[in-house]
Structures are given as structure tokens and as C-alpha cells.
Amino acid sequence: MNQLDTKKKSRRIFLQSGATLLLSVLVPKLSYAAQxxxxxxxxxxxxxxxxxxxxxxxxxxxxxxxxxxxxxxxxxxxxxxxxxxxxxxxxxxxxxxxxxxxxxxxxxxxxxxxxxxxxxxxxxxxxxxxxxxxxxxxxxxxxxTNPVDPIAALIEKGQWLQEQPLAKSDPKASPPIAQAPTLPTPPTPSQLPSQAQTMPQPKLNPNPEAPLPGSSDLKNAPQLMRMITIALDPGHGGEDPGAVGRGGSYEKDVVLSIAKRLKAKIESQPNMRVFLTRDADFFVPLNVRVEKARKVQADLFMSIHADAFIETSARGSSVFALSDKGASSTAARWLANKENSADLIGGVNIKNHDKQLASVLLDLSTTAQISDSLKLGSAILGEIGGINRLHKGSVEQAGFAVLKAPDIPSVLIETAFISNPEEEAKLTDENYQNQMADAILKGINRYFAKKPPLAKNRLT
The missing domain is CATH 2.60.40.3500 (Immunoglobulin-like)
Structure with missing residues (x-):
């Protein structure tokens, strides 16, 4: 091979190498398999x-x-x-x-x-x-394909009691703290006078002080006790673990356990029943939690959490209510932003997510709802302070998405800092969980003692 042929061969190899290099840069690898x-x-x-x-x-x-x-x-x-x-x-x-x-x-x-x-x-x-x-x-x-109605599901499980007959109370006994208004039971058809009984017309009662016919039936008829419905919302769940303690405890597990204990204690009350927004480890979008509470016509909504902070020294319990005028503190704003990001962590199908709901509910939220929420939060905070140090001695406010039900007094309870090793140990202790549940129930009773629930348009 002469010198000219050698140069041509070298040039051809150089061009081929250059073309290969150019293709490797311009054309991405198509054979990569996802892991x-x-x-x-x-x-x-x-x-x-x-x-x-x-x-x-x-x-x-x-x-x-x-x-x-x-x-x-x-x-x-x-x-x-x-x-x-x-x-x-x-x-x-x-x-x-x-x-x-x-x-x-x-x-x-x-x-x-x-x-x-x-x-x-x-x-x-x-x-x-x-x-x-x-x-x-x-x-x-x-x-x-056929979603179960939340009330129907609870009735099927035997967890949804109807309005109960009001038992005759002992005059020497003190009334229950959360005594609710009572409604009379309408007379049955058999209690009403038949057409034959109304003919002929009865004579006028000469004694005007004597009771009218049938009035004793109404007086002695059993009365119904208005059932108070409380929605408990264990925060996070499923793909969203919430905060994680140094010892490996998940917020979603701790708050579900507290909520279940609180549910049992509330249901021991004669005129209260409970609805859980989640009763197992699965994710519920924030707006769905609010929708569920409204579907069961809840009288109260309480979202239960376990706080976390970058500093492990942070400790104490807190209660938050909604604010339509900005957060009451920088810490409250930070916490609201963190809790409102739960949908991103838990994973919401954006195509089916009603983005407008949060803003609509905020617009509908009334001053009265926020005022009642502050009263509820204050009553609960006062009781929690008896079992744990308070992070702040008053109810704080911020734009929590989960508190935006326009017609339900709603609070978010931070039971303790799971990021604090000492409080993480408390949160995973059955005795502390029971104490927290007892304190919240006492707060509920204190709230209703000052503000009895109004009668609803229909019995559920």
C-alpha cells in the first residue's frame, strides 16, 4: 500500500469515527429500560x-x-x-x-x-x-363503580346510631355536660282520633283548665335526643406518612391510633356519634376530607396531627383554627403551608381534582364559623394543657385547607412534636394516647356546655 492509499484510509476512518461520535451526541439512547x-x-x-x-x-x-x-x-x-x-x-x-x-x-x-x-x-x-x-x-x-355512601356504610357496620329516645332523668342527678335540645316524637296514626271517633261532635269541656283530648298522648310521648355528629380526621395516610420521628414513628400511624381511641370515648357519650375520614392507612385528599364531613352533616370537625420541626428541641401541643386574614404567626403560616402540601406527597389525580373547591369554600367561610372554631379550639387547648406542655397558650390561625368547611366549626390539633424524641415516646405510648383522647373529649363537652347544638333541618 502506497502513501496515498494510506492517507485515504486514515481519512476514511477519521470520518467514520466523527460520524459515529456525532450520532452518539445527537441521537439519545433508545434502549434504556426504566428501573x-x-x-x-x-x-x-x-x-x-x-x-x-x-x-x-x-x-x-x-x-x-x-x-x-x-x-x-x-x-x-x-x-x-x-x-x-x-x-x-x-x-x-x-x-x-x-x-x-x-x-x-x-x-x-x-x-x-x-x-x-x-x-x-x-x-x-x-x-x-x-x-x-x-x-x-x-x-x-x-x-x-358504585361508591358507598358514608352514612350507609356506617349504618351497615352498626356504627351509626339513630336519634335515641331521651331517658327519664333522675331529678337528683346532674344533667350531662353536652345536653342537646330534644324534639317531640309525632303521634302515630293509631294515636290520632279516627273519623268514627270524631262523629258526633263532642260536647265542649265545661272545665277550661282540663287537658284537651289527646294532649296527654303528646305529653307522655317519648322525646328524641339530638345526636351530635363529630368528624375526626386523622391526618396524612397511605403514600403520605406525614412527619417521621427520630425513632422511626410515622405521624399517620400515631394520629390514627389517637383518633380511634377518641372515637370510642366519644361514642360512650349518650348523644354523640363519630365519623372518621379514614379508618385505615390510605390517602385522602384534603378537599375530600372536608366533603366527607359535610356529607354526614358534622357538628364539629377535628383534624388530628403530630407536629415536626427541624429543631428536635421544639415541643408542646397546639390547636389551630382557620384564618381568612392571614396567619397569626410565622410558625402558623409555615405549618399551614406544610400541611397543605399533603396532596402533593399523597398523590392527587390532577385531572379529577376540583382545584376551585378550596377557594370556593374559603369564600363561603363565615365569621361565625371561624368564631365558633376559636371557641372550640380554646376549650380543647385548655384541657390538653393539663397533660402536656403547650407550644403556645392560645389558638393560632392560618389558611389550613382542611379547615375550610364553611358551615362546620373546625380545628387542627397538633398533639405533640413527633420530631422531639421525648414527645415521640409519648405519642407512641398507649397511656398518653388515652390521656390525649380524654382531654379532647373534655374540651368538646366544655364547648357544647356553652354552645349547645342547634336542631337540624332533618334527622339523620
Whole structure:
């Protein structure tokens, strides 16, 4: 090979190398497969959520099949790995909507999930951008096609008592603290005079002081005791753990335990019943918590939390109410912003989320509602101060989204700082949880002693 041929060959190799380098820069690699980092399943009666967390955004298509019922999901750009296979074991037998799940490599770069279903569902599939400690999330929310009404569900469980006959009280006994107004029971058809009884016309009663016919029936008829409905809202849940203590305690678990203890104590009262916005470990959007309380015509709404701060020395219990004029302190504003970000952490389907609801509810919130909330908060704060140090001795205010029910006195209770090791130990202690529940109940009774509930338009 002469010198000219050698130069031509070198030039050709150089051009080929340059072209290869240019293509590698301009054309992205198409063979990269996304990695599944975690799989989580959150079963609940309201809906089951399945979350796949990956290092890049995942794209999926899904369709429903009948006979038997199943949902088929194809995820593009994905290779089956051991983490994704964990989903099989995470479907429990008590899941209300999923029997089992099968997973496999359907074709190159496409993984197929097949969910065998227990009943017809209305699936919602959406993606979430990285937030907090989460990377990209692909979320499957499996809702029943016929959602159960919250009151109907509680009645079915035997947890929703109707208005109760008012027992004859002992004149020597003191009245209950939260004595509610009573309503007379209308007479039954058998108690009303029949047409035959009204003919002929009775003679006029010569004694004007004598009772009118039938009046004794009304006087002796049993009276109904107005049931007070209290909505308890354990904060966070599901994908949103809330604050995490140094010892590994999750806020969502602590506040659910306190709420359940408080529920049992409230229901021991003769004229009170309770509705929980969540009774298990699942995520509930902030606006849905408010909607639930309004659907059951709650007389009070109390959101229960366990505070956290960057400094572990922060300690004490607090109570907050809504403000339509700005936060009462920098700390209150900071906390409201943190609590209002729960939807981002928990994961809301933006397409179906009513963005206008929060602002509408704020506009409807009345001065009276906020005033009653402050009175309720003050009564509760006074009782909590007997079992734990108070972070601040008065009820604070800020724009908490979860307190924006326009017609329900609403407070947010920070039971203690879970970020403080000493208070974290308290929050996970059954005795302290019971003490906190007792204190809140005493605060409720103090509030109603000064402001008895008004009669409702209809009995529930």
C-alpha cells in the first residue's frame, strides 16, 4: 500500500469515527429500560391504590376485560425486575377489589400486569412528578363503580346510631355536660282520633283548665335526643406518612391510633356519634376530607396531627383554627403551608381534582364559623394543657385547607412534636394516647356546655 492509499484510509476512518461520535451526541439512547425502585399497595374499602415508583417517568395503557373481571396494564420502556415481581406478594387476600396480580415480560421493553378483580371497578391511572423523597410514580387507583355512601356504610357496620329516645332523668342527678335540645316524637296514626271517633261532635269541656283530648298522648310521648355528629380526621395516610420521628414513628400511624381511641370515648357519650375520614392507612385528599364531613352533616370537625420541626428541641401541643386574614404567626403560616402540601406527597389525580373547591369554600367561610372554631379550639387547648406542655397558650390561625368547611366549626390539633424524641415516646405510648383522647373529649363537652347544638333541618 502506497502513501496515498494510506492517507485515504486514515481519512476514511477519521470520518467514520466523527460520524459515529456525532450520532452518539445527537441521537439519545433508545434502549434504556426504566428501573422500578419500589412497589406499594394501599387497600381500603373506599379504593385500592397501587403505586410503582421508578427512576424515570413511566407510561402505561390499560383496559378492562370481563368474564372473568380483570384489568390489563402495559407499561412501556420497562424490563421485568425483582422489585416489580414483589407486587405479587403484596396483594393480600383481604383486599376489597383485587384477587391477585400476574406480571410478565409481554414483549421487549413492555411489561404487562394483569389484575384479577373481585368486582367491577372504575380505574384512575396517572403519573406524579418527583416530590419529597419520592421519584417518579405511576399510580393506579381502583374505585368501585358504585361508591358507598358514608352514612350507609356506617349504618351497615352498626356504627351509626339513630336519634335515641331521651331517658327519664333522675331529678337528683346532674344533667350531662353536652345536653342537646330534644324534639317531640309525632303521634302515630293509631294515636290520632279516627273519623268514627270524631262523629258526633263532642260536647265542649265545661272545665277550661282540663287537658284537651289527646294532649296527654303528646305529653307522655317519648322525646328524641339530638345526636351530635363529630368528624375526626386523622391526618396524612397511605403514600403520605406525614412527619417521621427520630425513632422511626410515622405521624399517620400515631394520629390514627389517637383518633380511634377518641372515637370510642366519644361514642360512650349518650348523644354523640363519630365519623372518621379514614379508618385505615390510605390517602385522602384534603378537599375530600372536608366533603366527607359535610356529607354526614358534622357538628364539629377535628383534624388530628403530630407536629415536626427541624429543631428536635421544639415541643408542646397546639390547636389551630382557620384564618381568612392571614396567619397569626410565622410558625402558623409555615405549618399551614406544610400541611397543605399533603396532596402533593399523597398523590392527587390532577385531572379529577376540583382545584376551585378550596377557594370556593374559603369564600363561603363565615365569621361565625371561624368564631365558633376559636371557641372550640380554646376549650380543647385548655384541657390538653393539663397533660402536656403547650407550644403556645392560645389558638393560632392560618389558611389550613382542611379547615375550610364553611358551615362546620373546625380545628387542627397538633398533639405533640413527633420530631422531639421525648414527645415521640409519648405519642407512641398507649397511656398518653388515652390521656390525649380524654382531654379532647373534655374540651368538646366544655364547648357544647356553652354552645349547645342547634336542631337540624332533618334527622339523620
Amino acid at each position: 422500578i425502585l419500589a412497589v406499594r399497595v394501599w387497600p381500603a374499602e373506599e379504593y385500592t391504590r397501587v403505586t410503582l415508583e421508578g427512576d424515570v417517568e413511566l407510561k402505561a395503557t390499560q383496559f378492562l376485560v370481563k368474564d372473568p373481571l380483570r384489568m390489563v396494564v402495559d407499561i412501556d420502556g420497562l424490563e421485568l425486575n425483582s422489585t416489580l415481581k414483589e407486587i405479587i406478594a403484596k396483594i393480600q387476600s383481604n383486599d376489597p377489589y383485587i384477587k391477585q396480580v400476574r406480571v410478565g415480560q409481554n414483549r421487549p421493553n413492555v411489561v404487562r400486569l394483569v389484575f384479577d378483580l373481585k368486582e367491577e371497578i372504575n380505574p384512575q391511572v396517572f403519573t406524579l412528578k418527583p416530590v419529597g423523597e419520592y421519584k417518579y410514580r405511576l399510580v393506579f387507583d381502583l374505585y368501585p
